[in-house]
Structure formats: structure tokens, C-alpha cells
Amino acid sequence: MNSNIDLNKFRSLIPISSLFDENIVYLAGHSTVRNYQSGEQIFECGETDEYSLFLLSGEVRLKSEENRESVIQSGTEKAQYAMANLKPRHYDGFANLNETTVVKVGTQLIDKMMAWGQIVPGCGSGMQVTELSGPDAENSGWMMSMLLTRSFLKLPGANIEKVFELLEEKTYKAGETVISQGEEGGYYYIIKEGSCQVLRKTGALETPLAVLESTKSFGEEALLSNTVRNATVRMKTDGKLMRLGKKHFLELMREPQLNWVDLKQADELIKKGAVRIDVRLENEFKNSGNKRALNIPLYLLRLKMGILNPKKRYIVYCDTGERSSAAAFIMSDFGLKVYVLQGGLASCAKKT
Numbered sequence: 001m002n003s004n005i006d007l008n009k010f011r012s013l014i015p016i017s018s019l020f021d022e023n024i025v026y027l028a029g030h031s032t033v034r035n036y037q038s039g040e041q042i043f044e045c046g047e048t049d050e051y052s053l054f055l056l057s058g059e060v061r062l063k064s065e066e067n068r069e070s071v072i073q074s075g076t077e078k079a080q081y082a083m084a085n086l087k088p089r090h091y092d093g094f095a096n097l098n099e100t101t102v103v104k105v106g107t108q109l110i111d112k113m114m115a116w117g118q119i120v121p122g123c124g125s126g127m128q129v130t131e132l133s134g135p136d137a138e139n140s141g142w143m144m145s146m147l148l149t150r151s152f153l154k155l156p157g158a159n160i161e162k163v164f165e166l167l168e169e170k171t172y173k174a175g176e177t178v179i180s181q182g183e184e185g186g187y188y189y190i191i192k193e194g195s196c197q198v199l200r201k202t203g204a205l206e207t208p209l210a211v212l213e214s215t216k217s218f219g220e221e222a223l224l225s226n227t228v229r230n231a232t233v234r235m236k237t238d239g240k241l242m243r244l245g246k247k248h249f250l251e252l253m254r255e256p257q258l259n260w261v262d263l264k265q266a267d268e269l270i271k272k273g274a275v276r277i278d279v280r281l282e283n284e285f286k287n288s289g290n291k292r293a294l295n296i297p298l299y300l301l302r303l304k305m306g307i308l309n310p311k312k313r314y315i316v317y318c319d320t321g322e323r324s325s326a327a328a329f330i331m332s333d334f335g336l337k338v339y340v341l342q343g344g345l346a347s348c349a350k351k352t
Contacts, residue, residue: 004033005103006056013054014080015114015281016105023113032104036095042102043084043093052082052107053093058100062091071096081287082107085319086345111322114281116147116160118299118323159252160326166252167242172235181232185222187243191215194239199232211236223249258328259339266315266341274313274339279327288345298323305334317341 005028011017016024033056036042043053045065060072060083072078084091085107143164155163169192172178178189181201191214198210198218209231212218222229223246244252261269270276276293278285285295296304298318308314314331316324316338324340331338 005031009056010103012080013082014283014287016110017080018281019113027105027109027113030106030109034102034104036100036102038095038098038100040095041092042095042100043089043091045089045092047089048087050107051104052085052110054082054103054105055079056101056103058098059096060100060102061094061096063094064091074101081284085288108320108322111318111320114318115298115323115326118297118326155252159329161329163244163248163252166248167244170241170243172239172241174235174237176235178233178235178241179219179229179231181229183229185219185227185229186246188217188219188223188246188249189233190217190242192240192242194235194237196233196239196241197236199234200230201232206232220249258325258332260342261315261339262342266339269313269315269339272313274315277314277316277327278318278345279316279323280318280345298327301327301330305331308334308336310336313337313339315339315341317344319344 007024007028010028010031011021011024016027019027036058042060043049045063055072055074057074059074062070062072062084072083083093083102147160152160167190172194178196179185179187181199191212193214195214196212196216196218197208198212199206199208201207212233218233219229221227266274276290278289278293278295279298279301280289280295281297282295285297289295308331314336316327316331317340318324318327321340321342321344324344328338328340
């Protein structure tokens, strides 16, 4: 974890506060902390960066293009939210006190974790309200570790639930071969328990290359390139592996087919009666929501499906598209006509 971050302050930030500790620690380790002196500029009006900036200590003075000014003080309710988070930013930000501390967190990473936590049991927000097929909640520790692996960090939030439904658990004994060098690839594997050894054969000699521990994955190269296995993987200990077939791997480990619309297209749909749905948390909506939109947080979406009119069209949005794409995926399964706003809340806020 980033040792410069006060974890108690970090976990009080919104929406980070709704995540489990595993997520919070991961975010802290992938965030940047910087101290500013009084008068030093922190961000500029018009910036379109991909980060959320939170005030941990001190004060920040905001100045708009019309020279209107306001001050955010650490420890206040206002400081719990990201500063000037609509993009492009609508304010210049300056440190108002010496030793003003700001943490920079990837906005899309926050949103991705929020999406995971609200559609996969036990993996993030603690706000599970529906039963999902796939692993039980007792597997949440392993699931969270797996979600933070390189392969799953790239996975669109809308596909997460389906992946967990399709993962198949297999038990292996020490010394048992999982995949053999030269064979055609059929599965993508994730180690749930135990460890595996990777070996490459040259002539009659097998050379050990690596040992893979719990939550590590293997097998994707042959699937993505449609070639044979380039190494053998054998169980080093007894263990359990989760596997996903090639067809499902290729279908789900990429961007799902969703109806994306830009702001102009969304405006036209709204004029024709489409309904806006903000799928962020209630306190996020309260802080920066559009009063003409419905607020149905992603974790409540299944419970609220009955209030939605199947004859209507819906435009869903969040901050970056991670949570709203997951919402669209769920709503489509219920037969609703749904569109995802490209650019999220920033685009929606410019005109609405």
C-alpha cells in the first residue's frame, strides 16, 4: 500500500467508503499523494484528465471562469467528494494552506470496483441484495483476489457476473498435468487453491520456468492467438482450479455489445420520452446528481426493475461508464431497451 496515505481518511471518501477493505487497500496502493504549499495550483479549469482528486488535509480554494470562489476544508462533508470532478474541470484549484494534502485516484478504477462490488456477491460494497448464481459468498476472499489480477482488471464490469456464472471448479492432485505443451488450447485457468509449476520441454528435457500461486491465471495466450500451448502446467501441490471454456473466454473477456450514445443522441432520445437513470450511490447522486434523472443505484437495480416501464427507453450513466454498462447489461436481460451514455456524468452535466 502507498505508505503516504492515511488509510482511515482514505476509507472515509465517497464512494470509496462503500468498498470492502481489500478494494480500499488496492486503491490506496494505486493512488498518488502530494502535499501542496499555500497558493500552489493543484488543477486547472478545462482539464480532462482521468483522475479523481480528494482533499485529505488542509484547504483548497476553487475559482471558476467567472472568478467566483469557494473553499473546501478537510474534515467537512464537502471534502468527502472528489473536487471539481466533472470533466472538463469547471474550476481552478489552489492550496489555501501550507501542507495541503491531495490524493489522486483513477476514476475508472473506482467505478470498476464499484461495479464489481454491486453485481458480484461479497466482492465490494457490502450491499448485496439479490442472489446470484456461481460461487457462494463464502468464496468472496478468493473472488476479490481474482478480480484484482491483471486479466480481470481489464474485464468490462458488465461481463463480471456472467464470468462467475460460467466458471467451473476442478480438483487436481499434486503431479497431475493440467495442460500439455503442444496441445490445442481449450480453457483459461485461474488457481483457486494450491500451486502449479510451468515447464517447457526441449527434446527429452523439461525445464521449470515458474511457479504459479493462488489467484494466478494461465492459458489465455493460446486462446487469444488460436495457437497450441507453449508450455506444460503441472500441479505442484493438491489444489483447485477455476476454468472458463475457450468460447466463453473469447466472448466475455472483451467489451460487451452495448448501445452507446453520445450527448447529442441522448438528448434526442430524451426529447422522444427516454428516461435518464443515474446508477451511482444515493450520496453521490445527492452531491452531484441531475434532478430530472431517476437515481437507482446499481446494487438496487434488480429490486427496482418492477417500477420500470418496458415500453420506455432508458439512458443509464455513472461517472465513467463502468457501472452504467453493468446496469445496461442487467436491464437488457430483463428485456428493457437501454442505452449507455458515453462519457458518463461529465457529458450529462454539460447540458442537463
